[in-house]
Amino acid sequence: MLALIIGFSFSMSVARYDQRKNSETTEATAIGTEYVRADLLPTVDAARVHELLRNYLDQRILFYTTREESQLKQIEVSTTQLRTDLWSAVRGPAALPSTPLGVQIASGMNDVLNSQIYTQAAWLNRIPTASWALAAAIAISCNFLFGYSARETVKKVKHVFVLPLLVAIAFFLIADIDSPRGGVIRVQPQNLSLLYGSLHAP
Numbered sequence: 001m002l003a004l005i006i007g008f009s010f011s012m013s014v015a016r017y018d019q020r021k022n023s024e025t026t027e028a029t030a031i032g033t034e035y036v037r038a039d040l041l042p043t044v045d046a047a048r049v050h051e052l053l054r055n056y057l058d059q060r061i062l063f064y065t066t067r068e069e070s071q072l073k074q075i076e077v078s079t080t081q082l083r084t085d086l087w088s089a090v091r092g093p094a095a096l097p098s099t100p101l102g103v104q105i106a107s108g109m110n111d112v113l114n115s116q117i118y119t120q121a122a123w124l125n126r127i128p129t130a131s132w133a134l135a136a137a138i139a140i141s142c143n144f145l146f147g148y149s150a151r152e153t154v155k156k157v158k159h160v161f162v163l164p165l166l167v168a169i170a171f172f173l174i175a176d177i178d179s180p181r182g183g184v185i186r187v188q189p190q191n192l193s194l195l196y197g198s199l200h201a202p
Contacts, residue, residue, distance in 0.1 A: 002142045005135045006170045009127060013178040016125050020180055020187045023119040024064065028191035030115045031057055034108035035199060040101055041090075049089050053112075054199055056082045060116070061196060064189035067181055083113055123180045139167050 031053055038049040059079045066072060090102075090109045143164050176183035 002135075002138050002167070005138055006167070006174070009131060009135055009174050010170070010177075012127050012131075013174045016122070016127075017177050017185070017187070019122045019125065020119070023115065023122045024187055024189055025191050027060060027112075027115040027119055028189075028195045030108070030111040031060070031192075032195050032198075034105075034112050037104055037108045041105065045089065045092055049086070050199075052082060052086050052089055056086060056112075057192060057196055057199065061189050061192050063119075064187060064192065079116070083116070087113065127174070127178050135171070139171070143167065 035050060035053050038046045038053070040046075041049060056079070059075055059082060062071070062075050063079070066075065086109060090105045146163050147160050176185050180187060
């Protein structure tokens, strides 16, 4: 039972990690595509959309890399304002939804804004607390029974710490993978960083 719980928990954490990686790729693709589509707008409107998208990209990279709670709140405020400005920038006369050009621009911007929502949902998708409680209860029971059964055999006593150590390592790895912002294993904004380099290139 303990092995099954650890296996299922590890599978859940890896699936959520892959979901966060895929959402980062989706964000980079949506921003890059909309940046290119903005070239279809008049010069003034295109320049504004390009600038807003670059600023928006900066905030998205900070979202992935920062760990400070105070900075996260500021990033959230800045991102919300940029989302409003980006949508306003494509609602001008040159990007009316009734025209083919407007459909492309509006659709691309909609993908940019939606991808951020999907990322937020992926980062909030964690292993339920009830699952952690069940795993901890089973692990404690198994370790107690294992230690109790080995109390009369000196040879077994030497190995009594093996099971708790392995369980602790497994739980640490699962918790580390399941934590999107803390720990050692984190989603790095590789695609967003590559996009940043291409958009800020001379």
